[in-house]
Structure formats: structure tokens, C-alpha cells
Amino acid sequence: xxxxxxxxxxxxxxxxxxxxxxxxxxxxxxxxxxxxxxxxxxxxxxxxxxxxxxxxxxxxxxxxxxxxxxxxxxxxxxxxxxxxxxxxxxxxxxxxxxxxxxxxxxxxxxxxxxxxxxxxxxxxxxxxxxxxxxxxxxxxxxxxxxxxxxxxxxxxxxxxxxxxxxxxxxxxxxxxxxxxxxxxxxxxxxxxxxxxxxxxxxxxxxxxxxxxxxxxxxxxxxxxxxxxxxxxxxxxxxxxxxxxxxxxxxxxxxxxxxxxxxxxxxxxxxxxxxxxxxxxxxxxxxxxxxxxxxxxxxxxxxxxxxxxxxxxxxxxxxxxxxxxxxxxxxxxxxxxxxxxxxxxxxxxxxxxxxxxxxxxxxxxxxxxxxxxxxxxxxxxxxxxxxxxxxxxxxxxxxxxxxxxxxxxxxxxxxxxxxxxxxxxxxxxxxxxxxxxxxxxxxxxxxxxxxxxxxxxxxxxxxxxxxxxxxxxxxxxxxxxxxxxxxxxxxxxxxxxxxxxxxxxxxxxxxxxxxxxxxxxxxxxxxxxxxxxxxxxxxxxxxxxxxxxxxxxxxxxxxxxxxxxxxxxxxxxxxxxxxxxxxxxxxxxxxxxxxxxxxxxxxxxxxxxxxxxxxxxxxxxxxxxxxxxxxxxxxxxxxxxxxxxxxxxxxxxxxxxxxxxxxxxxxxxxxxxxxxxxxxxxxxxxxxxxxxxxx
DNA sequence: CGGCACCCTG
DNA sequence: CAGGGTGCCG
Numbered sequence: 092x093x094x095x096x097x098x099x100x101x102x103x104x105x106x107x108x109x110x111x112x113x114x115x116x117x118x119x120x121x122x123x124x125x126x127x128x129x130x131x132x133x134x135x136x137x138x139x140x141x142x143x144x145x146x147x148x149x150x151x152x153x154x155x156x157x158x159x160x161x162x163x164x165x166x167x168x169x170x171x172x173x174x175x176x177x178x179x180x181x182x183x184x185x186x187x188x189x190x191x192x193x194x195x196x197x198x199x200x201x202x203x204x205x206x207x208x209x210x211x212x213x214x215x216x217x218x219x220x221x222x223x224x225x226x227x228x229x230x231x232x233x234x235x236x237x238x239x240x241x242x243x244x245x246x247x248x249x250x251x252x253x254x255x256x257x258x259x260x261x262x263x264x265x266x267x268x269x270x271x272x273x274x275x276x277x278x279x280x281x282x283x284x285x286x287x288x289x290x291x292x293x294x295x296x297x298x299x300x301x302x303x304x305x306x307x308x309x310x311x312x313x314x315x316x317x318x319x320x321x322x323x324x325x326x327x328x329x330x331x332x333x334x335x336x337x338x339x340x341x342x343x344x345x346x347x348x349x350x351x352x353x354x355x356x357x358x359x360x361x362x363x364x365x366x367x368x369x370x371x372x373x374x375x376x377x378x379x380x381x382x383x384x385x386x387x388x389x390x391x392x393x394x395x396x397x398x399x400x401x402x403x404x405x406x407x408x409x410x411x412x413x414x415x416x417x418x419x420x421x422x423x424x425x426x427x428x429x430x431x432x433x434x435x436x437x438x439x440x441x442x443x444x445x446x447x448x449x450x451x452x453x454x455x456x457x458x459x460x461x462x463x464x465x466x467x468x469x470x471x472x473x474x475x476x477x478x479x480x481x482x483x484x485x486x487x488x489x490x491x492x493x494x495x496x497x498x499x500x501x502x503x504x505x506x507x508x509x510x511x512x513x514x515x516x517x518x519x520x521x522x523x524x525x526x527x528x529x530x531x532x533x534x535x536x537x538x539x540x541x542x543x544x545x546x547x548x549x550x551x552x553x554x555x556x557x558x559x560x561x562x563x564x565x566x567x568x569x570x571x572x573x574x575x576x577x578x579x580x581x582x583x584x585x586x587x588x589x590x591x592x593x594x595x596x597x598x599x600x601x602x603x604x605x606x607x608x609x610x611x612x613x614x615x616x617x618x619x620x621x622x623x624x625x626x627x628x629x630x631x632x633x634x635x636x637x638x639x640x641x642x643x644x645x646x647x648x649x650x651x652x653x654x655x656x657x658x659x660x661x662x663x664x665x666x667x668x669x670x671x672x673x674x675x676x677x678x679x680x681x682x683x684x685x686x687x688x689x690x691x692x693x694x695x696x697x698x699x700x701x702x703x704x705x706x707x708x709x710x711x712x713x714x715x716x717x718x719x720x721x722x723x724x725x726x727x728x729x730x731x732x733x734x735x736x737x738x739x740x741x742x743x744x745x746x747x748x749x750x751x752x753x754x755x756x757x758x759x760x761x762x763x764x765x766x767x768x769x770x771x772x773x774x775x776x777x778x779x780x781x782x783x784x785x
Numbered sequence: 786c787g788g789c790a791c792c793c794t795g
Numbered sequence: 796c797a798g799g800g801t802g803c804c805g
Contacts, residue, residue, distance in 0.1 A: 633796090648788090666788090667797085673790065674796055759790085792801080 628658065628667055636668065637717040639773055640675045641729040643766040654773050675717065680740075680755065682712055683733070687740030698738035698745075703730050709737065732765045 632655060639646065639654060651668050652660050658668075686709045690701055703710050705725070713733065714725060739758045748754040 645790095662788095669789070670797070677791080755791090786805105788804090790801100790803085792799100794798085794800100795796105 626659075628655075628664060632658065632668075633671065634719075635773065636671050637675065638723050639769050640672065640679075640717050641723075641725055642769040644672070644676055644679065644732070645763040645766055646672055646769075650769075654769060656774060678716055679713065679733075679736070680759075682709060683736045683740045684744070684755075687737055687744050690737075690741050691744050695741070698741045701734060701737045701741055703733040703737055705730065709733065726767075728767050732762065732767075735765065736762050 635655075643650070646654075648660075648665050648669060651665070652658075655668065658664055687701070695701070710725075710730065710733070714721060718725060736758065739761055743749060743754055743758060
């Protein structure tokens with residue numbers, strides 16, 4: 092019987108839920124035209140008419156033909172051209188040796204949207220509003236705090252000594268010259284760094300915040316105050332960086348008093364000088380040099396997590412490395428927290444979970460499984476920040492290729508350009524932290540659990556919950572998005588550094604520094620955190636793994652390591668995680684086989700009739716298994732993989748291949764190639780907010 | 786041999 | 796979901 096040829100375009104599909112959705116939906120629609128659908132007799136789930144501009148072609152030879160590994164054809168063209176033109180141009184500009192697509196270019200990821208947005212802005216980073224009056228930071232606070240510093244010196248020495256063996260800290264890199272020792276290391280991640288450091292990002296936060304401030308009627312002073320705080324934080328970050336860098340530079344000799352003196356002198360210098368942006372070249376040349384020198388050695392390792400983890404470790408013990416990593420994360424976390432705090436205040440009217448989608452059709456996940464009109468934004472919306480774009484057309488297209496001409500999304504999806512902050516990144520903090528003085532709060536934290544509360548990688552394991560220094564709850568998944576650079580990276584902070592600091596803020600900074608200088612508490616705390624995080628996998632990890640299964644059926648152990656950063660991977664833990672996924676697959680394949688056999692019994696002939704939709708029983712079973720509570724929106728890509736799996740099983744069973752004891756292996760091989768990229772949000776232990784609720 | 790995947794069992 | 800067994804692979 093003549094079949095409708097199908098174009099699966101799987102290389103796009105399985106990596107990009109949105110695209111895949113369109114393709115399969117389209118396919119399904121066509122199938123529905125040819126013959127009634129298997130289960131539910133309605134038309135296309137979206138109620139859309141059948142688009143007819145996809146050039147279908149026979150694909151996988153299900154009906155007995157031999158099937159290659161790829162099993163799909165890859166050419167599928169839609170209109171309008173605007174979207175696909177960009178795809179094509181991307182393809183042309185991104186020659187991949189293996190012919191694989193860059194998974195990032197279709198997904199409506201934060202990165203993409205952000206790129207769009209950034210390209211919409213102008214590229215300058217200096218703004219008048221960022222250069223307020225430079226005369227409010229002239230207090231000589233070294234005098235003010237001299238005694239205090241003296242008193243702290245011993246402790247500072249102590250921590251410096253303690254950190255003398257720690258590897259290179261993380262510092263937002265700016266330049267790499269002038270440090271041959273670390274040049275090689277930096278090279279590896281330089282590309283990524285460059286990408287993260289792009290000026291437009293600074294621009295975006297800056298302008299956006301400014302625009303918001305103005306729009307919302309927030310007083311300029313208030314805004315500037317916040318910026319000042321950011322500035323202070325940044326200064327403190329620099330101090331930390333230098334503090335890390337110094338022991339490294341002097342690692343031949345003992346962490347000397349000289350190092351200490353330098354650091355303290357630096358501190359004094361900063362406190363004692365205006366931080367006038369315009370004139371910092373003179374007064375801060377020394378600092379800047381030092382800062383920049385410290386960058387190459389510090390930047391390389393953690394901001395690009397992959398592959399560099401071990402690069403800085405020749406002479407370090409694993410414990411030192413672990414401590415270093417933890418410290419690095421804390422730094423990132425603090426910056427993130429500060430930015431969140433500022434944004435929260437600058438954007439006070441956006442506590443609404445989806446404030447910039449007021450009339451968006453993406454509002455609900457379909458509990459019934461039936462597609463909602465906003466399916467476009469559904470697939471990744473929970474995980475990837477939606478940063479609106481001036482070019483709403485492209486933004487929409489990114490989220491869903493306009494393969495459905497009648498899709499009424501465009502007008503509804505338009506957003507105000509100023510509504511940029513990615514609200515899908517929770518800005519959830521306790522009220523304490525939301526207070527105006529985040530530094531005081533940080534200090535406050537420091538008394539019990541300095542920084543520990545900010546650890547992004549701590550899963551609240553039972554042991555942790557009982558710790559006296561139990562962290563205040565602070566969630567921010569802004570951090571650690573390797574492939575989704577948020578607009579709030581250190582570059583932004585840097586851009587705000589041209590602000591003068593007030594006396595009180597300097598005092599706060601001092602206090603903060605003091606808080607950080609409790610070495611004994613601090614170090615032991617970090618070690619405890621580290622050890623605690625290593626012990627076992629928790630139910631939260633299991634749930635996370637299950638959700639990850641929607642994206643990856645065959646994760647490698649190395650991939651798992653990158654997504655379970657709060658787990659210290661022993662052989663046992665690794666095996667357990669691997670085993671989990673093995674169990675997941677087992678259940679998955681059992682269901683697939685079951686339904687495939689059922690379809691065979693029902694005398695279905697065309698494998699392509701077997702489409703797993705959200706309202707199919709098979710999906711329901713899978714969803715219950717992997718997504719109990721239905722609090723995570725299953726990506727469409729999973730439906731596609733499930734459909735293909737089902738079809739493969741169906742074809743095999745129908746062809747009688749199941750008489751072969753190893754008849755499933757070819758299917759496994761096929762499915763194993765359909766893993767898609769797991770959203771970066773999973774890298775954060777706080778990422779899927781659903782995980783923390785359950 | 787270790788690591789991994791699959792299978793079977795409880 | 797974990798344990799244990801088997802088989803494959805580098």
C-alpha cells in the first residue's frame with residue numbers, strides 16, 4: 092500500500108525539540124490525511140491545517156527495506172524563508188567535520204535569544220548613566236579600618252597560607268597576554284571566554300537595567316546605589332582573585348608576609364582612592380596589571396568546565412583541587428547572587444513567573460497531553476530563559492519554525508524589548524538576601540556559613556540539612572550555564588566597576604572581607620561541604636536523572652559527571668548512575684516492545700502510523716515513570732525518539748526479526764544515536780526547580 | 786582486565 | 796531500582 096513518504100529530518104529533530112515537533116506534527120498531519128490516526132481521530136494536535144511545503148521523501152525503508160544507521164533523510168524545507176535562511180546560513184558558516192549540526196543554533200536557548208537581542212542593541216558599553224558623580228568615594232577608609240585590618244591580619248595570613256596550595260582561581264578573563272606559564276591553559280578555553288566576554292552583553296544588562304529603571308520610575312539614585320553595590324562586589328572579587336593569584340605566584344617560597352602585605356596594601360589603596368572611572372588608569376594601573384596578570388591563570392579552568400578540569404593540577408592534590416573548585420564556584424555564586432539581587436530590585440514588577448508573556452499562548456503545559464497553541468515555547472521554555480528580542484519575528488521563529496502558516500503565535504508572542512530579564516531564571520532569594528545590603532547579608536552568612544549557603548552544587552542531602560550552617564535558601568540558576576551565557580557574567584560587573592564607592596559601602600566591603608577571612612571556619616566548612624556532597628546519590632538525583640533521560644538515553648559517564656556536579660564521582664557512584672540509566676532504558680524498551688507488539692496484533696501495516704503523542708497511552712506510561720507528578724514538560728524531541736523507537740520495534744516484530752535473540756540490538760544502536768543535548772539547566776543542582784519541591 | 790550494556794530476578 | 800550474571804570491547 093502506498094505510503095506517504097516521510098521526511099524526518101532527524102538530525103534536527105532529535106536535537107531540537109521544537110523543530111522536531113514541527114516535523115512530526117506535520118508528518119502526523121499528513122498521515123491523518125492519508126488514513127485515520129491510530130488512536131485519536133482528530134486532526135493535527137494543534138488543529139492546524141496541513142502544511143504542504145515539506146518535500147517529503149521516503150526515508151527509512153520500514154516496510155522491509157534495509158535501514159541504515161541514520162535511518163532518516165535529512166532534507167526538509169519549510170517556508171518562510173526567513174527562518175530557514177538563517178538556518179542555512181548557519182550551516183554554511185558552521186562546517187562541521189562530521190556533518191553534525193551545532194545543536195545550539197536551532198534551540199531557542201538563552202544563548203540564541205540573547206544573541207538576537209544583543210545584535211539588536213548597539214555595541215557600545217559606555218553609558219552616561221554609568222558614570223555618575225565620582226566624588227562620593229574619597230573617604231580614606233584605610234585609616235578608618237586600619238585597626239580592624241591589623242586585627243585581622245593574623246587571620247588573613249592564615250587563610251592565605253591555607254590557600255597557598257590552591258590552584259588558580261577563577262577570574263573573569265579579559266586578556267591572556269603576559270603570562271606564559273598559563274598561556275597554554277588559557278588557550279584551551281579562550282574561545283569560550285571570548286564568547287562570554289562580549290561587550291554587547293555588558294551593554295545589554297546595562298541598558299536594559301537602565302531602561303527598566305527609567306521606565307519603572309525607580310529613582311536614579313536608587314539605581315546607582317545598586318550599581319555601586321555591584322561595584323563593591325566586583326572589587327571584592329578582584330581582591331579574592333589577587334589573593335588567590337598571589338600564593339600561586341609565590342608558590343616556590345612559602346606564602347610570605349610580603350604577599351600578605353601586598354594584598355593589604357592593595358586593599359588600602361583601593362579604599363583610599365576614589366574609584367573614579369575616568370581616571371582609574373593612573374591610580375589603578377598597578378591593580379589592573381595585577382588583575383590582568385591573574386586572569387590567565389585563573390580564568391581557564393572552571394568557567395569552561397569541560398576538559399580543563401584537570402589542566403591546572405600537576406602539583407596539586409585532589410583535595411586541593413576540590414577545594415579550589417569549590418572556592419571557584421563560590422565566587423561565581425556570589426556574583427550571581429549580587430546580580431540577581433540588583434535585578435530583582437531594578438525589576439520589581441516582574442515577580443510574575445511569566446511576566447513578559449502576558450498573552451502568550453504558552454501558559455500551560457497540557458495536562459491532558461493535548462497540545463496547546465503555544466507548543467512553540469513549550470519544549471524548552473522551562474529550562475531555557477526566554478529573552479525577548481526586538482526582532483520578535485526571529486525570536487518566534489527560533490522558538491518554532493513557522494511551518495504552520497496559520498499558527499497564530501507571532502502577534503501574541505511579541506514582547507516588549509525592555510522585558511529582557513530572563514524570568515525563567517529564578518530570582519528567588521530569601522528576604523534577607525533581598526535586602527539592600529547584600530554585603531551585610533553575605534557577612535551575616537559568613538558568621539555561620541560563609542559562602543556555603545551559596546554553593547550551587549549542594550543538594551540538600553539529609554546531612555546537609557542538619558548542619559548548623561545550613562544555608563539560607565538562595566536559588567539562582569543563572570550561574571554555571573556554560574553554553575547559555577547569561578547577560579550577567581562578570582563582564583557586566585566589570586562594566587559597572589567605574590562607579591565610585593561610598594564610605595558605607597566600603598565599610599560593608601570591609602566587613603565582607605572580614606567575613607571571608609575566617610579561615611578556620613571557612614576552610615573546614617568547605618571541606619565539609621565537599622565531602623558531604625560526595626557521599627551518595629539522593630532521590631533528587633534520581634529524579635533529575637529521570638528527567639535527563641528525556642534528553643539522553645545513553646549518557647556517557649563523562650557526560651553524567653558534567654551534569655551531576657554536586658556528586659563526587661567514585662566508581663561506585665558512577666556505576667550507580669549508569670545503572671539507573673540502564674534501568675530507565677529497560678523500562679523504556681519494554682514499553683516500546685509492548686506497544687509495538689500490540690500494534691502488530693492490531694494489524695497495522697505502516698510503522699509511520701505509530702506516533703507517540705502526548706495523549707497516547709504509551710506517553711502517559713513513560714511520563715509517569717520518568718516524570719512523576721508531571722511537573723516537567725517532556726521535550727518534544729523525546730516524543731520523536733519514542734515514536735521512532737516504537738516504529739523500529741514495530742517493524743522488527745512485524746518482520747519476524749524477534750526470533751533472533753539479539754534482534755533488539757540494531758534498535759538499540761539506532762536509538763543510542765538519538766540522544767540530544769541536555770539543557771544546561773540540569774547542570775545546576777538547583778536547576779529544575781521542580782526537583783527542589785519534590 | 787575493567788568498563789559497560791543487557792538480561793534476569795527479587 | 797539494585798544485584799548478579801553474561802557478553803562485548805578496547
